[in-house]
Amino acid sequence: MxxxxxxxxxxxxxxxxxxxxxxxxxxxxxxxxxxxxxxxDYVWTLVAAALVFFMQAGFAMVESGFTRAKSAVNIMMKNLMDFAVGSLAFWAIGFGIMFGATTTGWFGTSGFFLSDFQPGGDPWVLAFWMFQVVFAATAATIVSGAMAERTKFVGYLVYSAAISAFIYPVFGHWAWGNLFHGDGWLGKLGFIDFAGSTVVHSIGGWAALAGAIVIGPRIGKFAKDGRVKAIPGHNIPLAALGVFILWLGWFGFNPGSTTAGTKDIAMIFVNTNLAAAAGSVFAMITAWLIFKKPEVGMTLNGALAGLVAITAGCNNVSPTSSIIIGAIAGVVVVLSVLFFDRVHVDDPVGAISVHGVCGAWGTLAAGLFNIGGATSQIIGVQLLGIVAAFMWSFGTCFVLFTLIKKTIGLRVSEEEEMEGLDITEHGGHAYNDFQMLN
Structure with a gap:
């Protein structure tokens, strides 16, 4: 002693x-x-960026589990390239467009190739870039699931580069440009989207809608008489694990958007969790009433719907409001998935409904349930942002996918689709020791 x-x-x-x-x-x-x-602030922002990066694994698992085994490798490759190609495109062009200085308010004109950082200068731009690039990858990868099992890999790579370099950053500048050097017009109007219900999720969701329409449904999804035929996913436990990973990653996505280690993150954590829980429960109940069984796919997507919906208002609504927002999202996502099936838009994983539709709902809800009170001006700006996001993302992506279709090709041949994209596009199987039956 x-x-x-x-x-x-x-x-x-x-x-x-x-x-x-x-x-x-x-x-x-x-x-x-x-x-x-x-x-x-640096440590928290970079830890949060790591959590959001891990969401890429969650998306890959959800999309692979909800689709057939013969295209699992293709799903993994697309998610990997969304981050790899997207990182380079966002470094070279996207970050400058999104956060560069401008006099117009439409998109940035500086900061390309991360030129805002100089050796010996302020390293905050590096931490901020790292946090923003994982968001760009999230928006890009939403499309992967909606176009699964029938998309040419090379065509998908062109899309992935385009959304990360231009499509996502332009709208991002409109709403978030003022977070760094920019001054986007939606941000000036007071548009509320703290962590990206619209900026990230609806942009990705409406891009997914454009892609699913241009490429068309999978073979066998709709009968000649118009009936919807189920194509079950090959690994629901994998999809469930992906949802749990995404739920965890969202604790970086939403609280991390403070980019500051402050006490404010406590309520954002709580709101994020409660909305996800309510979304899952109410999606399960809705599916139970419709299908007479507590269907697992809808329940899993309900959790994601709640997470997407609370992302816009996670810092400016109460915990009670977050439950309401998540619960409504859980109901909406089930009805939305059924709607797109009925209009013959084939979305194997429900990405359009989860991210596009529930992202729009969450953005509106951020104004409706605003702790400081909802005014007609706030609601009007929220609706304007929702409409602008749809017109920009759906419009540009519809043109992009159409151009890809008419040039290098967007869809694989019928024979390749029947055999599976793993062997035809990548020369291998995800499960080599097992016989593929579909």
Missing amino acids: KKVLVVGLLFCLPALAWADDVVPTVTSNAAAIAGVQSHL
């Missing part, structure tokens, strides 16, 4: 000597606190 005390005193002596020479002041304490806070 005496040895421990002696060693402890030896370690304390330098600190005591320093205390004799330097007397803390209000100014020095404030500087020290500011330094600690600054470092905490």
Whole structure:
């Protein structure tokens, strides 16, 4: 015990000597606190970025599980390339468009190739870029599931680069440009979308709708008489694991959007979780009433619908409101999936409904349930943002997919689709030791 005390005193002596020479002041304490806070902001932002990056694995698992085994490799490759190709495109062009300085308010004209960072300069731009690139990848990868099992890989790569370099960043500038050097017109109007119900999810969801329409349904999805034929996913446990990973990742997605390690993240955590829980429960109930069974696919998508819906207003609605927002999203996602089936839009994973439709609902809900009160002006701006997102993303992506279709090709041949994209596009199977029956 005496040895421990002696060693402890030896370690304390330098600190005591320093205390004799330097007397803390209000100014020095404030500087020290500011330094600690600054470092905490960096750490929290980058940890949150890592959580959002991990969502890419969640998307890959959900999409693969909800589709057939013969295209599992293709799903994994598309999700991988969404992040790899998207990172390079966002570094070269997208970040500058989204956050570069501008005098027009429409898109940025500086910051390409991450030129805002200079050696020896402020490294915050690096942390901010890292957090933003994982959001860009999320928007891009939403489309993968909606166009699964019939899309040419090379055509998909062109889309992935285009959305990360231009389509997503332009709308991102309109709404979020003021977070760095920009000054987008929606942001100036007071558009509420804290973490991206519309900026990320609806942009991806409406792009998915355009892609699903242009490419057409999978072979066998709709009978000649118009009946909808179910094409079950090959691995529901994998899809469920993906949803749990996405739920976890959303604790980086929403609270991380503070880009600051402050006490504000506590309520955002709670709101995010409650909305997901309510979405899952109410989707299960809705599906149970319609199908007479608590259907697992709808229940899983209900959790994602709640998460998407709360993303816009996670910092400006109460926990009780977040439950209402999530519950409505859970009901809406089931009805929306059934609607798109009836109009013969084939979306194997429900991406359009989860991200596009529930993203729009969440953006409107951020205004309706605003803690500071909902006014006609707030609701009007929210509706304007929703409509602008649909027109921009659906319109540009419809043109993009049509151009890809008429040039390098968007859809594989009927024979390739029947055999499966894993072997025809990538030369291998996800499950080599098992016989593929479909």
